[in-house]
Amino acid sequence: MDPAWNDRPPPPTEFAGIRLIRVSPTRDLVGIITSHKLTGCPTHYVHRRTQPCTGANCVHCLDGLQPRWHGYLSIRSPYSETQYVVELTSLAAGPVADYQDRHGDLRGARLHAKRSSPKPNSPVQTEVLPHDTDLRTLPNEVNMRKYLTMLWSVPSDGQNGQGNPHPGPNIRDTIHPSTPDDPPQTS
Numbered sequence: 001m002d003p004a005w006n007d008r009p010p011p012p013t014e015f016a017g018i019r020l021i022r023v024s025p026t027r028d029l030v031g032i033i034t035s036h037k038l039t040g041c042p043t044h045y046v047h048r049r050t051q052p053c054t055g056a057n058c059v060h061c062l063d064g065l066q067p068r069w070h071g072y073l074s075i076r077s078p079y080s081e082t083q084y085v086v087e088l089t090s091l092a093a094g095p096v097a098d099y100q101d102r103h104g105d106l107r108g109a110r111l112h113a114k115r116s117s118p119k120p121n122s123p124v125q126t127e128v129l130p131h132d133t134d135l136r137t138l139p140n141e142v143n144m145r146k147y148l149t150m151l152w153s154v155p156s157d158g159q160n161g162q163g164n165p166h167p168g169p170n171i172r173d174t175i176h177p178s179t180p181d182d183p184p185q186t187s
């Protein structure tokens, strides 16, 4: 059998390098919103992973688990071109939805999110403020439904690559506050 020669490197996966993050208990998160609108879905936390609730015939609901709504939006680091997807609880997403309702569009606004205490699951307070952003320099928003669908379809071992015939984007479902590749955040 001949090797399947291909003299051009494959294009990067659509969402390569765009990580899903939650707000760290120890550091505020600041970013420029690249999404136009908030994307939301009821979810379940099963086997240490967030999974979407699929509504009427959801197996997790039938197991008696309560769905919890989460909101998602893409942000760009204020210091670099790196984009992230932020997951927010319904409480934390409230001010984001309010801003969207008032201004019609989130893109270019500044998100500031922080935990109310150093406990990992303490409530997140968010603030969205208009920001003097040159919208032409902002990366395109992340196609959130497509991103989340890919994220949620990654096998439950959480690894892309080995054993997975369809390696997806490099998405991790958690953020570890002390890893060196944390997104830039204010101290």
Ligand SMILES: [Zn+2]
Pocket (backbone or CB within 6 Å): 044, 052, 053, 054, 055, 058, 059, 060, 061, 062, 067
């Ligand atoms: Zn459900």
